[in-house]
Amino acid sequence: MNERPGKEGSRFPLLLLAVFLVAAVALGIAPRYRQDWLMENVLVLLVLPALVLGFRRLRFSNASYAALFAFLLLHEIGAHYTYSEVPWDQWFAALFGFSLDAALGLSRNHFDRAIHFAYGLLVTPAVVELVAARTSSPGAWRWIVPVSLMTASSTLYELFEWAAAVGFGGDLGVAYLGTQGDPWDAQQDMLLALLGSLAAVAVLAGVARRRRRRNAVTTPPPNGSAHR
Numbered sequence: 001m002n003e004r005p006g007k008e009g010s011r012f013p014l015l016l017l018a019v020f021l022v023a024a025v026a027l028g029i030a031p032r033y034r035q036d037w038l039m040e041n042v043l044v045l046l047v048l049p050a051l052v053l054g055f056r057r058l059r060f061s062n063a064s065y066a067a068l069f070a071f072l073l074l075h076e077i078g079a080h081y082t083y084s085e086v087p088w089d090q091w092f093a094a095l096f097g098f099s100l101d102a103a104l105g106l107s108r109n110h111f112d113r114a115i116h117f118a119y120g121l122l123v124t125p126a127v128v129e130l131v132a133a134r135t136s137s138p139g140a141w142r143w144i145v146p147v148s149l150m151t152a153s154s155t156l157y158e159l160f161e162w163a164a165a166v167g168f169g170g171d172l173g174v175a176y177l178g179t180q181g182d183p184w185d186a187q188q189d190m191l192l193a194l195l196g197s198l199a200a201v202a203v204l205a206g207v208a209r210r211r212r213r214r215n216a217v218t219t220p221p222p223n224g225s226a227h228r
Contacts, residue, residue, distance in 0.1 A: 012062045013055070016069040023073055027080040039164060040079035044072060058133055064126040071122040074115055083112040116154070116189040120196025124150055128204055143201045147194070154193035158186040 024044070031037035051068070060068075078086055088111045089101045100106070127146040131137055137145045 013060075013065040016065055017052070020069055020072060020076075024076050027076045031080045031082075032085060033082050036082050037079045040075070040082075043075065047072070058130065060126050060129050064129055067122040067125050071115075071118055074118055078111060078115055083115065084109050086111040088114075113188065113192055117192040117196040119154065120150055120193040120198070121200045122196075124197045124200035125204060128201070143205055147197045147201055150197040151190070151194050154190045158190060162186070 028037065028041075081087065086109065088109075089099055092100045101110075124146055127149055128143070131145050131149070132142065135145065
């Protein structure tokens, strides 16, 4: 993993914070469903202050901050349009000249599916660093614990989403839940978050293994152990 930045390395996460705040304000102007936008941003109101307040006590790597920034920005796009109505396929067609939905025979808006996978992929690096800094998880547990935490958080979010949708009911509840008629929506969302987390851990474990091998090659032997 990347080394955590010192004081001179604080600019990058602070720059990401500034860019995110500007984007969040812009995407908060005239969202498609104001009430749904407010509910979706409960997550941001919880996570962002925690990251800012914990910045000095636990500084993540720049790569982890960049991944968190990407996820939160995607979340803000989903909150602006509401996840089930993000016109991502129109954007894709404008860039590449054909509809991906039509090419793959997709009948629903899969932006929410992509974001659940992105949640596992982009948040896991920070959780790995958090677990490494706050616990002693030797061997494979260094990776098992973060994946377990990500899976648990994904499950808790689905429960919160269900409870909020039932509580508010009506069109707001339907918009927030965003199942699009799929009775297995929650299960598929949790699976995608798990797969994203496993993908992140596989990449991080591979990088860590290569780094150990490189260090083993470049580290000089202890005094007296080298051949004379």
